[in-house]
Amino acid sequence: MKDSIVRISLSIPKELANFLDNQVLKNNYSSRSEFIRDLLREISVNEEWTEEKDDVIGILTIVYDHHKRELTQKMIDIQHNHYLNVLCSTHIHLDHYNCLEVIIIKGKPQEIIDVSNNISGLNGVKFAKLIKTANIKL
Amino acid sequence: MKDSIVRISLSIPKELANFLDNQVLKNNYSSRSEFIRDLLREISVNEEWTEEKDDVIGILTIVYDHHKRELTQKMIDIQHNHYLNVLCSTHIHLDHYNCLEVIIIKGKPQEIIDVSNNISGLNGVKFAKLIKTANIKL
Amino acid sequence: MKDSIVRISLSIPKELANFLDNQVLKNNYSSRSEFIRDLLREISVNEEWTEEKDDVIGILTIVYDHHKRELTQKMIDIQHNHYLNVLCSTHIHLDHYNCLEVIIIKGKPQEIIDVSNNISGLNGVKFAKLIKTANIKL
């Protein structure tokens, strides 16, 4: 049963369909279906991560404008509230405006997601992405 | 033209179709189509990154076993060969076996992808993921 | 002439004289003179550093209380004003109050000392120490 195949039908903008076809070609997939299957599997692995019972590691990368008053203060306050989870953070001063901060967080997946959402959601954060190092036995 | 909609049809395992439906529900999408469109757009943004002419920042996260002889040496050699691109790296000793390394790389997208692939492809690297901080005007 | 030896005489608290004698013993020096000579030579090397014409690296370690309002903002502002000098900084959230920050600075010795003094002098910084990686040909 596990392997039974179903057909689904989607409506997408022509432009995106063209992009999909290019990706299929470029990455040597044999069909659109195969490409989408891989995309879904990747998300699925990511989802499993949140079910993990043991401690895992998340890496949150953010870019923000340090001129946004209060932002740096709030960011540090959040990290301190979770200081047992936040292992360390590395900061690069990109230019006069932009800060890059890479925050390494350890804990249960849900804790990591919480810290991450708290920080990413701050007003002034231009970019935020959480890497989940799934399936590594620590 | 840009907005014309086309229908595409896919064959996917039932299990993955169920997973897709759960994701649609869980993330408040109105349809499977809408969910897949967003997935494709995200990849598309990522692709544009590689066309970027200006310097951008990439963050490569890897996990590896430091007992794998030669691995750490090779990793450092690669980073030195690109020392103008590698801004810094942060290392966490996860346990007796596993190292987490977060490497911050600056340069043209293709340079970043090259360094990243060189490192990720080393024998002994268990996990590797490159974050592309797209669309930030540096 | 360079090697001519002179005698100098000092007044120091008895307690400190005892400490000096213990250090001489503990570190296998043959005399108080030899110990003090080494101390002075170390400072002298440090002094030479500031004469260096080429770029050198300084590592500033600070500990501060992040509850001190404005402090984190000021610290980041200073670092951004010198963003060409500050290569990166690593931050550890020690506990609910204390932040440890290690700031790696590149430039002419005087530039490094200036950035360092600006940061160390901020109200709320509890500890500050600058390491000068002298005599490394970069």
Next chain:
Amino acid sequence: MKDSIVRISLSIPKELANFLDNQVLKNNYSSRSEFIRDLLREISVNEEWTEEKDDVIGILTIVYDHHKRELTQKMIDIQHNHYLNVLCSTHIHLDHYNCLEVIIIKGKPQEIIDVSNNISGLNGVKFAKLIKTANIKL
């Protein structure tokens, strides 16, 4: 008793005596004695650090040549043997030869000194300096 003053007499090279006099002037000390007293007190504070019963933080800065085979491997092996003590390390690739590594270590002073000595003593390490963040209540 504590404040009783003793006189000690030292033999030092003329050159170093001149350097001492310059330092006295430059740093606004009223005498050579006062300058030397401050030097000794600073060492004394450092010594007290090693008596500390609680966890403290040490920051070890090293510069080494990554072409020295085995060196990077040994360095990582040592850090992993003490992975509970080594919080994180930050690495800058200075040029084709030189690596700068800043290692943040937590633990009893003696543990920190041990890790530090093990690493500093490795063949190929050109520069090593341990910062002791004394007297910070964590």
